[in-house]
Amino acid sequence: MARFRSDHIHLRSPDPEAAARFYAEVLEASEVTRVKNGEALRIVMDLGGLPLFIEQVPASTVAAPPAPFVGIEHIGLAVTGFDGIVAELKGKGVRFLAEPSSPRPGIKIAFIEGPDGVRIELLERSAA
Numbered sequence: 001m002a003r004f005r006s007d008h009i010h011l012r013s014p015d016p017e018a019a020a021r022f023y024a025e026v027l028e029a030s031e032v033t034r035v036k037n038g039e040a041l042r043i044v045m046d047l048g049g050l051p052l053f054i055e056q057v058p059a060s061t062v063a064a065p066p067a068p069f070v071g072i073e074h075i076g077l078a079v080t081g082f083d084g085i086v087a088e089l090k091g092k093g094v095r096f097l098a099e100p101s102s103p104r105p106g107i108k109i110a111f112i113e114g115p116d117g118v119r120i121e122l123l124e125r126s127a128a
Contacts, residue, residue: 008044008051009075011118014059016043019115023047023054026094026112027077027120048077064117074111074119082108082124 013019020043023029029047036042040056067073079085086100089112097119098111108124 006050008053010053010055011116012055012057012061013116014057014061015115016041016054016056019043019054020045022115023052026089026092066117067119074121075114076121076123079122079124082110082122085122086110 011019020029020031023045024031027047029045029052032044032046032051034041034043037055042053042055045052045054082100090096095113096110097113098109100108100110102108106126108126110122112120112122114120
């Protein structure tokens with residue numbers, strides 16, 4: 001067994017309710033639990049098996065700079081049925097940061113904007 005494995009991604013938001021709603025309505029995440037971390041609300045979501053901790057921060061908290069920057073740059077999600085998903089998300093008014101493309105055979109990608117400026121990559125891999 002690997003000594004290191006994925007456990008969660010921890011996001012911070014001045015409005016964790018709105019952020020959790022986006023992940024549920026747009027990316028089909030489900031809420032696992034809500035807890036108080038001191039005075040801050042933390043909503044734990046399951047995004048395709050990846051736990052997301054969305055924790056409340058004061059509205060005055062400094063936002064991440066626009067990409068590119070040093071550090072974690074985006075969340076990558078594998079999808080099936082890329083073209084249909086893209087059409088569905090566009091129909092919901094989701095903002096695309098990078099339009100769908102195929103940088104090489106067998107790969108389709110697009111980037112959308114999540115709550116609080118989080119960049120989310122949609123990626124479909126198929127036999128080239």
